[in-house]
Amino acid sequence: MAAFGTVFMPEMAISWFDGNSWSDAEVVSSDSLQLHPGAHVLHYSSTCFEGLKAFRHEDGSIKIFRMDRNLERFAQSSQLLALPEIDKAATQKMILDIVTRFKSDVPEPPGSMYIRPTHFGTEPAIGKAASPSLTSCQYMLLSPVGDYFSGGDTTLRLLLEENGARCAAHMGMIKSGGNYASALRPIMQAKADLNADQVLFCPDGDVQETGAANFLLIDGDEVITKALDESFLHGVTRDSILTIARDLGMKVSERQLTVDELLERAAKPNCEAALSGTAAVLTPVGTLIHNGKEYPVGNGGVGATTVKLRQALNDIQWGKAEDKHGWLTSI
Numbered sequence: 001m002a003a004f005g006t007v008f009m010p011e012m013a014i015s016w017f018d019g020n021s022w023s024d025a026e027v028v029s030s031d032s033l034q035l036h037p038g039a040h041v042l043h044y045s046s047t048c049f050e051g052l053k054a055f056r057h058e059d060g061s062i063k064i065f066r067m068d069r070n071l072e073r074f075a076q077s078s079q080l081l082a083l084p085e086i087d088k089a090a091t092q093k094m095i096l097d098i099v100t101r102f103k104s105d106v107p108e109p110p111g112s113m114y115i116r117p118t119h120f121g122t123e124p125a126i127g128k129a130a131s132p133s134l135t136s137c138q139y140m141l142l143s144p145v146g147d148y149f150s151g152g153d154t155t156l157r158l159l160l161e162e163n164g165a166r167c168a169a170h171m172g173m174i175k176s177g178g179n180y181a182s183a184l185r186p187i188m189q190a191k192a193d194l195n196a197d198q199v200l201f202c203p204d205g206d207v208q209e210t211g212a213a214n215f216l217l218i219d220g221d222e223v224i225t226k227a228l229d230e231s232f233l234h235g236v237t238r239d240s241i242l243t244i245a246r247d248l249g250m251k252v253s254e255r256q257l258t259v260d261e262l263l264e265r266a267a268k269p270n271c272e273a274a275l276s277g278t279a280a281v282l283t284p285v286g287t288l289i290h291n292g293k294e295y296p297v298g299n300g301g302v303g304a305t306t307v308k309l310r311q312a313l314n315d316i317q318w319g320k321a322e323d324k325h326g327w328l329t330s331i
C-alpha cells in the first residue's frame, strides 16, 4: 500500500482571493500550481491547512466526518495568521463538490478519502516580513488513504521532551506548516538516537501533544488529557473520543498533566495511553522514554480501552453505530 498521503485524485477545487473577493471555485488539475517566486507563503509561511475524512458506508453512501469543526478551525487558523478571511459556506461547498466528483474513488473501510483544505498567502511581496499577504489561495486536495497504523499488536515509543516545545506557545492552536517544520528536528533526532516513533512535547513538564496528534492517558475508567489552551492543536478526534468516553460512562478529566504524574500513573498495570488524530485515529502508546530510561505504559501492549474507544469511533464513521451527535454530513 502506498504511504499515507502520497496518492492524489487528479483534480482539486481551487479559489483565489484578489484582495477584495474570492473567485468562483474551479476544478483544476492537482499536479501543479503556479505561484510567483516572491509569494508571501514561500518566505513568511503564511499558510494553514486542515485534514478530514470522507467514509464509504455499506449502502454505498459517502459521509464526511465533523466537517463543521474542521471548517471552524480552518477559519480560525486563517484569522490568527492574518490571512484573508475565508467564506466558510463557499469553502464547505468546495469540499462537498470535489468529494462528490470523486465519490466512486472513496475507499472501503478501513480506508477513506482524506481531504486536505489548504490556504496560503500569494502576494508577491518579499518585503512583507512583518505584514500580511493581501491576496491568497485556497484549494481542496483529495488523497485516498488506507489504515494509517495497521500495526496490529504494535505500540508506539514516545520520547518525553521537557526542554523544547513543538512550536511557539501562541501558535499551537493554529494548524500551520511552520509548526510542523519547527518540530521536525527534535523528532528526527529522537528517531535516530532512541528509535522513538514520535516526541511527546512536555515543555517544563506540561504534557501537551506529539508532532501530529494529541495525547490521551487512560487510567481505568478515566481519560486524562490537557485542557484546551492556545499552546496545542484542538484535535477534532480528541473531542470525538472524549465525547464517546463520556457516552460510555467514563470520567473525562481535561486538566494539566505533568510528566511526574504521567510516569507515576503509567507504572500501574492497567494504565493505557494513546495518540488521537484524523490520521492516527487512536493509536496505542506502549513505551515512554524519559531521561535515558524506558517506562512501559501499563503492560506495554495494546490497551483494551484504547481498542474499544477506537472501535466506537470507527463504527460511527463507517455507519455501523448510530450517529447520535450528528457528526456525519452526506454528500
Ligand SMILES: Cc1ncc(COP(=O)(O)O)c(C=O)c1O
Binding pocket: 051, 209, 210, 211, 212, 213, 214, 233, 234, 235, 236, 237, 238, 276, 277, 278, 279
Ligand atoms: C499537531 C497535531 N495535533 C493534533 C492533531 C489531531 O487533530 P485532529 O484530531 O483534528 O486530526 C493533529 C492532526 O492530526 C496535529 O497535526
